[in-house]
Amino acid sequence: MSTPGGTAPAAAAWSSDSLTAPDSRPWDLLIVGGGTAGLVAAHTAAGFGATTLLVERERTGGDCLWTGCVPSKALLAAAHAAGDARAAASLGVHVDSVSVDFEAVMEHVRASITTIEPVDSPAAIRAAGASVAQGTVVFTGPTSATVDGERVTFTQALVATGSSPVVPDLPGLADAAPLTSDSVWSLTELPRRLLVLGGGPIGCELGQAFARLGSSVTIVEAAERLIPGEAPPAADILARTFRDDGIDVRTGVRLTSVDTGRDGRRVALLDDGSEVEVDQVLVAVGRSPRTSSLGLAAAGVALTDSGHIEVDQRLRTTNPRIWAAGDLTGYAPFTHTAGNHGSLAASNAVLGLMRTVRPDVIPRVTYTSPEVASFGIAADSRPGLRVHTVPHSEVDRAVAEGRTHGYSQLVLDQKGRVVGASIVGPRAGESLAEALLAGQQGLKGRAMAGAIHAYPTWSDGIWKASLAQGRADLAATPTKQVTTALARARRWWVSR
Secondary structure, eight states: OBOTTOSSOOOOOOOOOOSSOTTSSOEEEEEEOOSHHHHHHHHHHHHTTOOEEEEESSOTTHHHHHTSHHHHHHHHHHHHHHHHHHHGGGGTOOOSOOOOOHHHHHHHHHHHHHHHGGGGSHHHHHHTTOEEEESOEEEEETTEEEETTEEEEEEEEEEOOOEEEOOOOOTTTGGGOOBOTTTGGGBSSOOSEEEEEOOSHHHHHHHHHHHHHTOEEEEEESSSSSSTTSOHHHHHHHHHHHHHTTOEEEESOOEEEEEEOTTSOEEEEETTSOEEEESEEEEOSOEEEOOTTSOTTTTTOOBOTTSOBOOOTTOBOSSTTEEEOSGGGTSOOOHHHHHHHHHHHHHHHHHOOOOOOOGGGOOEEEOSSSEEEEEESOTTSSTTOEEEEEEGGGOHHHHHHTOOSOEEEEEEOTTSBEEEEEEEETTHHHHHHHHHHHHHHTOBHHHHHHSOOOSSOTTHHHHHHHHHHHHHHHHSHHHHHHHHHHHHHHHHHHHO
């Protein structure tokens, strides 16, 4: 079912630039890693006029382009199309049958990568004014390193080597040749029976995708609910949808071992005593930072107990000359986090700015159907918050499309400022943007309520939540007394 070479297109061969800076002085900024954080940092630093060298061990573009965001969303597009076709009868549209050509689906995945790849290519880095080289970086001191053994010196450096999927050491799991979010793209045939280990965002996205494409999917999650980092109502909606998709959802249980027989038959054993027959196992239980073999100790860069690079709010490490960005910092491991980090760290390093990370306004989106999107403070995290939730049965666009199983929720502090939001429904990631901007700028819910919104849209849900706060403010006793007095005065004036 799988091939070692993978189906993702290989990056075109590229040559390295000189490791010596143009003026033969130390590089203003050495960037280690050509994923999202490194790419954004290279464009930022070079744009400021700094001599910049980006070194990538394999291929530029990182996990996002080759094994993460791009291929997964291309796969989800096909899966959701199949799911929508099967559900079309509820709208009066009858599709006689839905068949999936898995080879064509994977070709769409490859084509998506190929189309986007030039944006992240060495040529694009050079066009931005930075130099780029292929090789392995090992730090040899606070301001020095080697690239495949050749010495490089720098004034400052940025480490952005990302993270890798974790595969737990369980009896028989390695013998089952488990897939991960990195290697799943090597599949050439659709797995008939797929066990997904982990019910977080990656496990849920890929699990639903393969189920809608035709696999018999079982998701095993050790926590008591799916997407344990999100609110329980969101997890409940997702679990119901998954079961409608035919997914066997097992929460609160753990995989203990995998037994592979001589005939190739695989049986997954769970700690509740149950067994699941599978053809493939997809592991999605988390990621670990790529910080080993970099020589960080020689550079004076400390690691946390979890293996992440220790950074302050400005992303500076324990070596004031070295910065870190992206997954290996321990912040939310998202592509958009890495991009923000790359810009922030490069700006601070090159210009001496004091910009700091804002973890309170990092959005999270699980791209299932329905999507689950949120940011900031959770509704039940502390007392004194004002929470307004609008069920999508009250959102006209949801009613018109027959997709009312969701909600939009706005969280405000005691001053009425937006400090969090959660949306479950189609295009939730896009609908979240308005509330996210309000939270970043410290705006009150009334600012959102006062903006004219197009009708009918999915963002009506979060807008109605902001309107609810405005109405609550108007109904408050002091405000109500003032408005009542003004209305009476106006009535008296007009009647004269």
